[in-house]
Amino acid sequence: MYSLSEENYLKAIYHLSNHGQDSVNTNAIAEEMKTAPASVSDMIRKLSKKKLVDYQKYRGVNISTKGKDIALKVIRKHRLWEVFLVEKLNFHWDEVHEIAEQLEHIQSPVLISKLDEFLDFPKHDPHGDPIPDDDGNFATVKKEPLSEIEEGKSCKVVAVNDSNSAFLKYLDKVGISIGTSIHINERIEFDGSMEITLNKEKSLTISQIAAQNLLVTTA
Amino acid sequence: MYSLSEENYLKAIYHLSNHGQDSVNTNAIAEEMKTAPASVSDMIRKLSKKKLVDYQKYRGVNISTKGKDIALKVIRKHRLWEVFLVEKLNFHWDEVHEIAEQLEHIQSPVLISKLDEFLDFPKHDPHGDPIPDDDGNFATVKKEPLSEIEEGKSCKVVAVNDSNSAFLKYLDKVGISIGTSIHINERIEFDGSMEITLNKEKSLTISQIAAQNLLVTTA
DNA sequence: TATACTTTTTAGATATGGCTAAAAAAAACA
């Protein structure tokens, strides 16, 4: 069994490592975890001793297969609980992250498998992120920021990059949610904003910042 | 906000204090918490400094109003989660305690009020124990061990004294659950066992130990 | 390539919550 801190570090390292691809800086972890870099060094040494990360001093860390397993289990729990909170308890999608941060550390494999069943085996959380199965596998849809889509093309919202409350509230206000289809009418070059049409109905202008945080698929 | 340890100590002290009536021994707390008495002394001092218990050295502790509030909030959460696990996730009543011990420490008042609503405001957990409301009030049914009921009388099972798994499995096997009506046909003096009839249907003999752990009401 | 800057690690704290062993106080009893 791993401590709450260990689980949180592994989750952060996994996120920063682009799904286990790249090695990760101490400072980046410190920023993600909101701790001092010195604390990160200590914890990294500890995780390394437990073979959860590969680590050479001053060279950054790579998450190990074992570490990735643990990170994915925590992510699975986080996302399942988010579905529960939204679908069953009627939370709004901008309210669930903090609570799921706590619930993701509950230790009980049977609880998670029963919760999964109760929720009818969801494949995505309320923000569109995929829910890994018990073995850590999940479907990857090729998603890119809306800001990358060319003028005249169409796409569908599949996830949000940042699920901070203010951004999600903004999306609600303008009528964008997971599954919304978007047509790019015009890209405004000077500020990166875009004029778009939602579900072939409603047109609006969206800022570059917002477009960068909205993940879409063109498939 | 209080730490996991503080919450567990307060819960233990509340339980041992007979709902805040009596003062509690250091050794009793140590046994309940499965820690060394020295650790209890330390924690008591800490809780006392925070005014969660009244404490004089060598004189035992009394839980304060503030401490009782916290204990009851934790108990409320524990019992609501137990209902969730049994009613929604189809856990068996002997499997839920350990998981609820973890879930009871999740901090989110709105989560609990939404869970309460989702469960349709239950008044009792799966073991028959009352669920305090948000202000810490709960209905008290006068309950006594089955072992205290006289020959020839009838009663109804309202709770179990000890929810250890082996005992609950035994109850299932013989067909006793919360709500079962029991008639005492005969009390066997020499070993304290009893011959009883369940729901006016099935007769069996129950040991003194089992009868002491089964709480009933004659009202 | 030597120097300056940035990143990372180490050293030495702090706080929490636990332990054992010994001392002190209270309780039991002869």
Place this chain on the structure above:
DNA sequence: TGTTTTTTTTAGCCATATCTAAAAAGTATA
């Protein structure tokens, strides 16, 4: 009431996880 036993507390540890300040290593640049 004095002595023994039990209970409780204190003293001095340990481990986890954090911090700041300083040192060390790596990177960039003149």
